Amino acid sequence: MIIIRAIAFLLHFTIIPVALGRLITYKQTDNKDSAIATYIIGLFGSFAIFYVLCSLLEWHQYWNTFTEPFTGCFTVLCIAYSVVIAILLIVWMVKDKTAIKASIGNIKKWLSEKLNQIKANKFLGIYMIAFAAILIVQLYFAFAYEINEWSYDDYDYVVNSQDTITTDTIAYANFINGDMPYTATKRAVSSWPTYIAYLARLSSFEVTTVCHTILPVILLLVAYLAYYYISTFLFSDIENRFIFLTLLAVAYMFGNYSHYSTTFRMFGAIWQGKAVLSAIAIPFFMMYLFDAYGKGYTKGRVIPIALISLGACSLTSMAVIMVTASVVSIWLIMCIYYRKISGIRYLIASLVGPLFLIIFYKLMSMLISDMHSVENQYFKRGRDINWWYKWFG
Known part of the structure; x- marks a missing residue:
């Protein structure tokens, strides 16, 4: 059973992102996304789906909270998300069976081509080995020593995720003393700690094991996939791409100068929401937008852009600033480059995540304010008029 659960865990970072990425980019006919882009789009697409379901059930949980804690929403979320993903996997297998x-x-052909490239160019093999060696060192430290990098944020994330499982609620418990209901609005609008709890419950691994042992290794690999994707736009020669990755890896290893720098996040606490945002989501999203603006408008790019934006904003409330600043800056740069205002539809799609986050934040702050006051200032709520209690008691 443990092996089956572990496989189910790994599917969320292997087959499921591939399947969702293929479905999300299914309408692309010309200028199709690369395999790496499709995978990362699928990964953040899965985060976006989880975020929407989590937001709906979290709202339901708080709306139905009056005198005693309202529990059970986390279990419903796990079931609902699993069912949605299972349905999408079936759709993918039917649509993409060819x-x-x-x-x-295709994989055999790709491997054969790469081996021929290495045989034809010995230096390419040397650069690949050098990067692989440095990456292995980073993966080892991510796996073996990540637990040494504790901070206030670590306790916040780990305890929040563990409380989610223990209390069967979503962003509901005070991570210091366990009181319920208690929620800071900025934590209520982020689904990443709940997603970690979902992975822990799915796999039966401890939350600390998921956070400090498994996720750092997986996310480090995803980060370098994103950086390789970026290198394909910077360098046409594959040799230069691996030189770039090697220098980047060395810079990360020896640039660990601040707890709040990307270098630390890459080598230490990459599993935290703000780290996933800064080390993976923002760099990939920026390059993806540059590519999209450069190739002109196509309908097949709108949904991927919107889902990447929404998935990135699920990681932390800080995303409302980071994502907005990034996408608006890129839009302005491309308008200046082309000397005209263009790409409005891409800009709107890229702001879907921040807009969702802002609206959800405002609604949750209003609802939480009503919960803490005697009179309902914003919403007409009451146990006697609540449909849930009328139906289920």
Whole structure:
């Protein structure tokens, strides 16, 4: 059973992102996204789906809270998300069955081409080995020594996720003394700690094991996938791409000068929401937008951009500033480059995440304010008129 649960955990970072990425980019006919872009789009698409479901059930939980804690929403969230993902996997297998059947042959062909490139260019092999060696060192430290990098944020994340499982609620318990209901609005609008709790419950691993042992390794690999994607736009020669990755890895290893720098997040606490945002989501999203603006408007890019934006904003409330600043800056740069205002539809799609976060933040702050006051200032709530208690008692 443990092996089955562990496989289910890994599926959320392997097959599921691939399947969702293929579905999200299914309408792309010209200028299709690369395999790496499709994978990362699928990964953040899964975060976006979880975020929407989590927001709906969290709202339901707080709306139905009056005198005693309202529990059970986390279990419903786990079931609902699993069902949605299962349905999407089935849809992908039906729609993409031709590509799935051809995938093994395509992988063999791709590996053969890369081996031929290495045989033809010995330096490429040397650069790849150098980068692989540095990456292995980073992965080892991420796996073996991540637990030594504790901070206030660590306790916040770990305890919040553990409380989610223990109390069967969503962003509901005070992570210091365990009181319920208690929630700071900025924590209520982020689904990342709840997603960690979902992974822990799915796999039966301890929350600390998920945070400090498993996720750092997986997310480090995803981060370097994103950086390789960026290198494909910077360098046409594959040699230069691996030189870039090697120098970048060395810079991260020896740039660990501040707890709040990206270098520390890459080598230490990459599993935290703000770290995933700064080390993976923002760099990838910025380059993806540059590519999208450069190739002109196509309908097939709108949904991927919107879902990346929403998935990135699920990580932390700080995303409302970081994502907005990034996407608006890129839009302005491209308008200056083309000397005209263009790409409005891409800009709107890229702001879906921040807009959702702002609206949800405002609604939750109003609802929490009503919960803490005697009179309902914003919403007409009451146990006697609540549909849930009328139906279920």
